[in-house]
Amino acid sequence: MIPDLGKYAVPVLSAYAASILLILALVAVSLWQGARMKRRLADVEARANEAL
Amino acid sequence: MSIWEYANPKKFMETSAALLPWVTGLALLAMAIGLFWGFFLTPDDYKQGATVKIIYLHVPAAMMGISAWFMMLVTSLIWLIRRHHVSALAAKAAAPVGATFTVIGLVTGAIWGQPMWGTWWAWDPRLTAFLILFLFYLGYMALWAAIEDADTAADLTSVLCIVGSVFAVLSRYAVYFWNQGLHQGSSLSLDTAQHVSDIYAYPLWTCIAGFFLLFVTLVLLRTRTEIRSRRIGALLARERRSA
Numbered sequence: 001m002i003p004d005l006g007k008y009a010v011p012v013l014s015a016y017a018a019s020i021l022l023i024l025a026l027v028a029v030s031l032w033q034g035a036r037m038k039r040r041l042a043d044v045e046a047r048a049n050e051a052l
Numbered sequence: 053m054s055i056w057e058y059a060n061p062k063k064f065m066e067t068s069a070a071l072l073p074w075v076t077g078l079a080l081l082a083m084a085i086g087l088f089w090g091f092f093l094t095p096d097d098y099k100q101g102a103t104v105k106i107i108y109l110h111v112p113a114a115m116m117g118i119s120a121w122f123m124m125l126v127t128s129l130i131w132l133i134r135r136h137h138v139s140a141l142a143a144k145a146a147a148p149v150g151a152t153f154t155v156i157g158l159v160t161g162a163i164w165g166q167p168m169w170g171t172w173w174a175w176d177p178r179l180t181a182f183l184i185l186f187l188f189y190l191g192y193m194a195l196w197a198a199i200e201d202a203d204t205a206a207d208l209t210s211v212l213c214i215v216g217s218v219f220a221v222l223s224r225y226a227v228y229f230w231n232q233g234l235h236q237g238s239s240l241s242l243d244t245a246q247h248v249s250d251i252y253a254y255p256l257w258t259c260i261a262g263f264f265l266l267f268v269t270l271v272l273l274r275t276r277t278e279i280r281s282r283r284i285g286a287l288l289a290r291e292r293r294s295a
Contacts, residue, residue: 003092003102005102006096006102008101009102011106012102015106015109016091016109018156018159018160018163019113019160022152022155023152023266026149026152026270027270030148031273033274034274034276037281040280040284041283048287048290048291051294
């Protein structure tokens, strides 16, 4: 399935691995921060509504 | 209807919530098609061999690294002129995305350069300007993190963004300004003498669309996070005042 990359297999595959890893890390951090902030806002809003 | 309506955080949250699933789906689709097409279905280049497959990561990532800074420049100017908070938060949200694309551009460029140029790095005008742009990204994010008052942080980072734009322009046009160095000019020039073959150009355009849509997805997502963070800050400040 993987094309024959010949003597350039290491550079090509390492470029793809590094890029995919960096993109996945960025997506994961963005999703994690988003979910954390959403939860925190829900807590703070609930507290603010109770205080009213 | 005016574009300034989206400066209202509530309106932005509503619109971005509706847009996000579509943009995310399109980004995944374009990236999957583009990378599969480029990696599996294109032939080796007669000069560069299989290393030509790095083009599908390097060119879109570098393009988006530079374009993200221009998007930050526009939103920073909107903040400075019209004082729309969403605009400043969008610039802040875009910085880590642009920085990551810039790192991908630098890393894949080095990996590609080693077998083709015989070196991982050269102090070539385009490469150097791109490295300085990356350092500006780091400085921009550090400045946001270092200043507690959000409006002051937005003011100062906007000025830094304007200054850094010089290096975003140089990253794109240094080859033409100095006419020297290892890096070639545009890979997708309309000039047929420089233009890459259609066999490589079509999957490359698909990857560029995928990277662009991924950028939009992440900026929307991260801007929503920043808006929520700002709202938390406002609610906590109200709590402290009433305590």
